[in-house]
Structures are given as structure tokens and as C-alpha cells.
Amino acid sequence: MFNKVLVANRGEIAVRILRACRELGIRTVAVYSDADRQALHVRYADEAYRLGPAPSRDSYLRGDKIIEIAHKSGAGAIHPGYGFLAERADFAAACIDSGIVFIGPRPSAIAAMGDKAIARLTVARAGVTVVPGTEGEGSLHDEELLSIAPQIGFPLLIKATAGGGGKGMREVSCLEEMPALLAAARREAEASFGDRNVYLEKLVEGARHIEVQILADSAGNVIHLGERECSIQRRHQKLLEESPSPFIGEDEEFRQKLGAVAVRAAQAVNYENAGTIEFLVDKDKNFYFLEMNTRLQVEHPITELVTGIDIVKEQIRIARGRQLRHKQEEIHHKGWAIECRINAEDPYNDFIPSTGRITHTLLPTGPGVRVDTGVYIGFEVTPFYDSLISKLIVWGETRGEAILRMRCALDEYKIIGVRTNIPFHQRLMDSHRFMGAQYDTRFVEERFLIHAAEESKSNRPEIAAIVATLVAHQQTERAAHVIQHGERDTSNWKWLGRWERLHK
Amino acid sequence: MKYVTTIEAREYTVEILDERHVAVDGVLYEIDFVPVNNQPVYSLIVNGESFDAHVYPDEEIWQVLFQGNLYTARVEDEREKRLRATLGSATSEREEFLLKAPMPGMVVSVPGQPGQRVQKGDVLLILESMKMQNELKSPRDGLVGRVRVDPGDRVEKKDTLLSVI
Numbered sequence: 001m002f003n004k005v006l007v008a009n010r011g012e013i014a015v016r017i018l019r020a021c022r023e024l025g026i027r028t029v030a031v032y033s034d035a036d037r038q039a040l041h042v043r044y045a046d047e048a049y050r051l052g053p054a055p056s057r058d059s060y061l062r063g064d065k066i067i068e069i070a071h072k073s074g075a076g077a078i079h080p081g082y083g084f085l086a087e088r089a090d091f092a093a094a095c096i097d098s099g100i101v102f103i104g105p106r107p108s109a110i111a112a113m114g115d116k117a118i119a120r121l122t123v124a125r126a127g128v129t130v131v132p133g134t135e136g137e138g139s140l141h142d143e144e145l146l147s148i149a150p151q152i153g154f155p156l157l158i159k160a161t162a163g164g165g166g167k168g169m170r171e172v173s174c175l176e177e178m179p180a181l182l183a184a185a186r187r188e189a190e191a192s193f194g195d196r197n198v199y200l201e202k203l204v205e206g207a208r209h210i211e212v213q214i215l216a217d218s219a220g221n222v223i224h225l226g227e228r229e230c231s232i233q234r235r236h237q238k239l240l241e242e243s244p245s246p247f248i249g250e251d252e253e254f255r256q257k258l259g260a261v262a263v264r265a266a267q268a269v270n271y272e273n274a275g276t277i278e279f280l281v282d283k284d285k286n287f288y289f290l291e292m293n294t295r296l297q298v299e300h301p302i303t304e305l306v307t308g309i310d311i312v313k314e315q316i317r318i319a320r321g322r323q324l325r326h327k328q329e330e331i332h333h334k335g336w337a338i339e340c341r342i343n344a345e346d347p348y349n350d351f352i353p354s355t356g357r358i359t360h361t362l363l364p365t366g367p368g369v370r371v372d373t374g375v376y377i378g379f380e381v382t383p384f385y386d387s388l389i390s391k392l393i394v395w396g397e398t399r400g401e402a403i404l405r406m407r408c409a410l411d412e413y414k415i416i417g418v419r420t421n422i423p424f425h426q427r428l429m430d431s432h433r434f435m436g437a438q439y440d441t442r443f444v445e446e447r448f449l450i451h452a453a454e455e456s457k458s459n460r461p462e463i464a465a466i467v468a469t470l471v472a473h474q475q476t477e478r479a480a481h482v483i484q485h486g487e488r489d490t491s492n493w494k495w496l497g498r499w500e501r502l503h504k
Numbered sequence: 505m506k507y508v509t510t511i512e513a514r515e516y517t518v519e520i521l522d523e524r525h526v527a528v529d530g531v532l533y534e535i536d537f538v539p540v541n542n543q544p545v546y547s548l549i550v551n552g553e554s555f556d557a558h559v560y561p562d563e564e565i566w567q568v569l570f571q572g573n574l575y576t577a578r579v580e581d582e583r584e585k586r587l588r589a590t591l592g593s594a595t596s597e598r599e600e601f602l603l604k605a606p607m608p609g610m611v612v613s614v615p616g617q618p619g620q621r622v623q624k625g626d627v628l629l630i631l632e633s634m635k636m637q638n639e640l641k642s643p644r645d646g647l648v649g650r651v652r653v654d655p656g657d658r659v660e661k662k663d664t665l666l667s668v669i
Contacts, residue, residue, distance in 0.1 A: 167636075187613075360543040384634075387634040414556075460512045466533065468509055
């Protein structure tokens, strides 16, 4: 059994995993790229080793180097977090081959679920309904995909076979635009996953994206921890999650049915450790298997808050060969949890990424508020990694209380130095459709306008006018002050030149 | 000191009377205005109401963010306003458009090649940043002028990438 864990990740998730290890009395090893020498995970770990230059492929994707460091430092296990090497069967296998425990599922389960086409075929055989598409056809050429597309029907989705997180994904509304979108999807898939293969899937309209968290031990026990509602997305990137799903609400029968199907899907690949089954649910509560994420999810904290179970610690216990501590009937949900993903991107400018040094930050606190973050004052947000800088999670007895808490917490949360999507979340919390849980996966793109300030009751342009004028005035005064008192800037010659010009 | 401050096409006449008082369109406000901790964050108390605002300077305008709303403000004194009115819309439609990097990143590909005819909305360049590929599009019809970057180049924010003439 291992007593030292290497965390093969960065950012908030590396910090999250380090905390779980510390609580369990396990020693920790961090790895870092040149861009992350000063990152929080390096400072929190017991030991830290350099991987290489900033780009991921030279650092956090260097599986060989990570295994070498694990051996050198005496770490008996590797936790991959999410992203990077988390869903690479070859990396998991390499760990096991060199005698290191991989904290996650077996390589065979990663491979089976990792190829989205094979995954769909596998669960379909186990009696789980999938969205109609080109599953199980292997990798197809553009001509083949173009000829199959009309049979599936439009609109449809092009998805990366090795994909996830909305990368390599394109929506197609007609055959004419498909060739260009195929090229774009393949290009992005290759850049993100090193694999150009794509498949097609029918687009279920008015759908909600609901996922089920499962835990499975090495003895074959599998339980589910209920669902997470993830329909608030933009370009297939999740922005906000809540648990339970307001769409399922009090319908315990539906919840257990969905949970049982998730458990069956996990058993179909002999799953071990924590995993998530994603479903699309239409307005009539028909549900389709979308994919399985064979790793810890970004949004795992909301399940932790409503179940009281620390999923990362459970992952470590399972990897140590222990049996699950809970039976299905012992899992109870209490209250409501919401997570807002705080990204370094500008919600007023088409969500383009924002980089820079964090010069000031003030974290929200108070009852029911949790912040998982990897940044601090002085930290540089670089263009090398994804834009998630922190997760703001709240718990309330009811959905209403959770929304009110989230509103307060967002208002308190200050991050200066990079633009963030906090104003987006604030606007969302004020939206009547969100409050009434009237939303599907298209809500953000089709029905939500951040610029609709006139609708907001908090619109105070005269206050903005006062602030802007005072700031501009102070700046003018300062400039005038410098000239008045002869407080020259760096060059005396420049000042002399100006003086002479003035007196000509 | 009198300023004309424009927010979303609405003009406000803001008169700074002294350290504690401003008048907006003739209405008097008692204020207490302090920068917080040398940051672009300001605490403003207006007639007893407290506001916390971020202020971002952006070229000739100010972006003011508070309570989850962003306001774009142009602040001019009366002389500047007259000057701009006479200059008016002197900038022509046919002026060269310089495509600048909206963020630091790496050039993935440059579909727009010199001399190529492009239409509004055509993809000029693909820039990867924070693991996302961003398609930078042409704001108008024209010809691609000089291309200053190659695929694989790293660029900084506001670097000029290419021009459309």
C-alpha cells in the first residue's frame, strides 16, 4: 500500500488532491512546468519536481518523465486529476507496468470508454439507450461521414472520438456546411488529443445534460451518488452545475432509474474508482447515454456538498484496495449545491481568454461557501493552460437559498488583473428563467444576453458616470500636477525641450 | 470642472464642485471617493450608498464594472468634445484594417494569404490560447494585405497579425 502520492496535474485540481492526501496523512509530490514554478500546488506539496518548459506537451503530458519522478521520489501512486493524462489508457498501463498505482480506473476501462464510438457500442449492448449516430463504425473518412449524415438527420454533431470538453466538436445544420466543419473539428481534435478521428451523433433538441457520479471498488461493488445538472453551457463547455437537478427534483423514482442505468454502464466495462456517466434527457424524460468520463470531474464538489462524501479521498481509498464504505441505500442527499466555474475570460467580448498577473483578490466566505482555487495575488495567468482559475461552490437548504448565497458570494468575489466571467454568473443568477429552472443546453447561446443591462433592475448609469468622471479627472489632475511643480519625468532633456517649445 | 460623460449614447454633464460634491445634470450628490489599495478598484459612497467599482482604461474610454454590470464611458471636457465634434467621422471605411491579437497565443494557421479576396466574416487567422482555437474573422470585405506571422509563431496581446485593405 502506498504512502506517498504524485499529483500529475496543476491548478485548482492539484491543490484539491493535495488537500485530500494531507488529510489522509499521505505525503505528496507535485510536478510543475516552467510557467508554474510559483504555483500554489508546488508550494503546498511536500516535494516538487520540474517537468520542463511551459507548453503541456513538454511538461504535464510527459508521462515518461512523470513516472521517472514517481520512482525517484518514492511515490507509490499517481493521481492524474482531470485533463492532461487522466484519460490516457497508455499512461495508466505504463504506471502499472512500472509498479506504480494509478488512482483511477483500469486501462482497459479507460480504453473502452475513451474511444467514444466503442463506448457507445459497449453500453448499447448492456441495454443502455444511446443517441443515434455512427457508433461502433470505427474511424470513417469524410466521404463516408457525408453519406451517412442524411440518414442520421440534421441538426447533428461532429464529435472527436478521443474527445471531451467540447473540443473537436461542431454542430451541423445542413449537408452543405458539413465539409468545412469536419475539417475544423478534425484540426481541433488533432491539436487537443493527437487524434483526428471524429464521429457523428444526432442532436437532441431541447435536451438537458444530466450526469451521474458513480463509485466502484476493486471487489466489483458499484454505487451512484446521484446526479448533477450541467445544462448551463457555452459551446459545449460547462459553466455552471447544480445538484440535484431541478428537472428531476422530487422524482426519486426517475433518479434511481437513471442511477441504476449509470451503474449498469460502469459494470459493462468492469469499472473501478470514481467515474461519471453523462446523459442527455429530453423534455419527456427519455434519456440517452452520451459518454462516460473515466476520471474525477471538475464539478465533483457539488456532489460532495449534497452527499457529505469526499470523492477524492474515496478515490484514494479505492486505489488502496479498500471496499466501498457505503451501500447504495446509505447514500442520502441533503440540500442543494451550485458551482460556478470562474474562468479568465471576458464575458463582454465573446468570452475571449484573458491573461495577466493577478494583482488583487478577495475571496468570498461565510456559511455554505467553498472556493477551490489555484491562484493568488501575484500569480500569472498564462496562455498555456485552460482558463479555469477557480470554482465557487455554495450549499443551501433549498435551491432558493443556494441561489441567494451564490449571488452574495459572486458579489464579494474580487479578482483584479485578469478579466473573469463573474459578471456573467451574476447576470445568470438574476435571470428569471434560471431561477425558474427553465433552461436546456442551448440556454446560454440562444436566450441569454449579457449586454441586456436595461432589463436589470440594478442598472445605475449615473453612478458609472460619476466613477468614470472622477477617475478621468484624477488622472488629468495628476498630469497637471507634474507640470505645475516641475516634477519632471525621467529625462531632463525631454523636459527642457518641452519647456523651450512652450516659450517659443 | 465640468465634463460630458457618455454612457451608451446617453450624455451626462458631470460637474466636480469640490472633493465632496459633484452635480450630475444639475442634481447635487455628496460623495466620498477613494481608490482601494493602489488597485484599479474604487470605493464610492454616494449620498450614503456604497459602491465598489472596477475601472479599466481602454484606449480612449473607461470600462466601469460594478454590481455585475459593465458600463462603457467616454469622459470629455467641453473643449475635447468640441474638438471631436469638428473632427467628426473623419475615419473612412476604406482605411486599412489591422488585425491585432485579442490575446496572447500561438498562430495555428493563416487561411488569409496576401492578395486574397475576403468577405466580411471570413476566417483570417486561427489563434490558439488556453487550449481553445479562436477563429479571427474579417470585419469587412477586402483584400488581405501583408501577413506578419507564420503558423507556429507565438504572439503577444495587441501584436499586429495581418492587414485587410
